[in-house]
Amino acid sequence: MAEQQTLLLAHSIVKSFGPTNVLKGFDLSITAGEVHAFLGGNGAGKSTFIKIISGLHERDSGTLEFAGRELGGSSVSPIDTGEIAVVNQELALLPHLTVAENIAMPRLNRAWRKWSAREARTLAVEALSLIDPDFAHQSVERLVGDLSLHERQLVEIARSLRSGAKLLLLDEPTANLTASETGRLFSVIRRLISETNLAVLFVSHRMREIRQIADVCTIIRDGKTAVDRASLDSITDQEIIEFMGQTAEPDQRAQAQAEEAVNVSGERNSPSDANPAAQSFHVTLDDTELEIHAGAIIGLAGAPTGPLTLIGALTGQARKSRWKVRQKGVQLKHPSPSAAARTGVGYISGDRSNKGILATLPIIDNLMAARRVVERRGIAKRDEIEQGQSLLDALKIRAGSLWDLPSTLSGGTQQKILIARWLTLQPHLLVLEEPTRGVDIRTKREIYALVRKLAAQGTAVVWWSTEYVELVELCDSVLAFDLSGRPTVVLSHADISETNLAEATGMAA
Structure with missing residues (x-):
């Protein structure tokens, strides 16, 4: 030839x-x-x-x-x-x-x-x-x-x-x-x-x-x-x-990094101060029921239609939804993502460039965006610089300055910035869409450790991913959707496998 x-x-x-x-x-x-x-x-x-x-x-x-x-x-x-x-x-x-x-x-x-x-x-x-x-x-x-x-x-x-x-x-x-x-x-x-x-x-x-x-x-x-x-x-x-220089850090080191990052703010509650009842969510659609307990990591699997519909109901993106979301027996209807954030629901979009990173604002504004929404303010507080630098140090983010634009950072580092927004707020519920999209092996491990640490402190986590191996590794339960977007089954613990997820979603692992 x-x-x-x-x-x-x-x-x-x-x-x-x-x-x-x-x-x-x-x-x-x-x-x-x-x-x-x-x-x-x-x-x-x-x-x-x-x-x-x-x-x-x-x-x-x-x-x-x-x-x-x-x-x-x-x-x-x-x-x-x-x-x-x-x-x-x-x-x-x-x-x-x-x-x-x-x-x-x-x-x-x-x-x-x-x-x-x-x-x-x-x-x-x-x-x-x-x-x-x-x-x-x-x-x-x-x-x-x-x-x-x-x-x-x-x-x-x-x-x-x-x-x-x-x-x-x-x-x-x-x-x-x-x-x-x-x-x-x-x-x-x-x-x-x-x-x-x-x-x-x-x-x-x-x-x-x-x-x-x-x-x-x-x-x-x-x-x-x-x-x-x-x-x-x-x-x-x-x-x-x-x-690649990507030999994965031992879990203990990644977890230690997560511990440092999650505890940047001195205003956080300890796990014993958390109120599990206030942080549990009950979601239903027809015959499907899912309990999202405080500290649990719940996965969503399947083609985008189904997971995105539930995510919209949880985060206030969908004003009308067939999903019913209740907390402490009261039905929740968030008119917007910002309203949801003020009630303790955090959201990280999978669309990093259009709905995540604020491309024209410096890194410090990106780090503090969620806090400013929750606190209803647009003016920077004096302690933000110190807190922002502490977050960069704890997450091992290499940036020339807090005033640099996020375009100076790699895609994986920008993803860590999005997660860092919520670390000092300890939301009742954190919803993530494809949070490891386009990130390397080491950064994935760091993100896993951060999410596990937040869950350990009482935050309920909903994680949508098209990578089944990720759901198997991280999740306590997984809600699967078929190709038309209908929920099919809730898999728990030992039942969560790539084979079972493929069968439940109609999509190859």
Whole structure:
């Protein structure tokens, strides 16, 4: 078989942001017709390198070639020519346009072409049908701003798959997909590679998916190449983790870190001061009943429709819901998430970029956002700086300053910021949507420890995740939903397994 063409060649790439050196002489080569896993911990430089390829950042030094030609300077970007397509970890869709317009615009928006709504609709249906035919026909005329994060992820991926690109950059593309949708995506990628010799750079922290789809891997650590083009057949999961510098901390150390972070404020109640009766929630829908006790971690499993409906009822996002939520026998109807927060219900959205991180405000404002909502104030208190710095220190968050923007932090570190908002408030109930989306192994362990510590102090936790292994490890009980969003069963303790969850949800583990 003839040797495949080297499509992308990066050599000694250097990139700094002020005093922060992100890439320190990084090398990478991608060959046509392969799926190349790009691995590294949060903050290692993966997203920065992808943005350099995409033309969003200029490299400081080093050479970058695509299809034999040098990139940068006055040369036309392959993004502009359609030769490279990218799905970023934070999605880049236009919320005021329809699904059809978002998908078709890169292909139909040319000076020499007349825009055709009919052609746009056809292109969009064809693209979305590659992954989810039912969603394709239901969504093409909807505004992107009205879609859930899960649905927007499908639109972003579909747009890239139908771009006709030679190189597809996928930065955590499956973070919001169900197992069946991930399987269909991988099938489409394999077919496109077979038909067009497409190359794919695939970023993921899910080792099972990496082995399902990738041929080779390159590992970046601290801005440098730690492993260059290793065959996935020749390297073990443990070796990958060690090369990433992600050897998981012992549980005792992660728990000690959680202890320090959760006890940053001196205003917290001790576990003996908590009132378990006041913190228990009883939720019902038709014949389904679920008791959320103080200190319990309750998992939600299944396609997004079901879990998000319950989450909406718990957090005040859904003003009308078939779910009934009671506390101490009294039915709760929160008119908004802020009203829910003031009654002790915390919420961390899975949509980090649009409903989580306040991108235009500094880190200190992001850390104190929940406290300010609960206390109904917009003016900073004098003790916030000290408390904010204590949170950063306790959570081992490396930030230049509390006044830096959160965009200076990696995605995984931003996720820790969202959780840190609630650490000093000790809510009665904390609801989390996919809280480990796009984070590395070490950060996952840190988040697990934080949530366990909050639960140990009396907070009831509801945790929705599409990673069954996560639910098995963390949860006391799991409420499963089928593909249509109907609750099917509550699994407890020894019954919580990947096999049982797959059977109860109709989705592969």
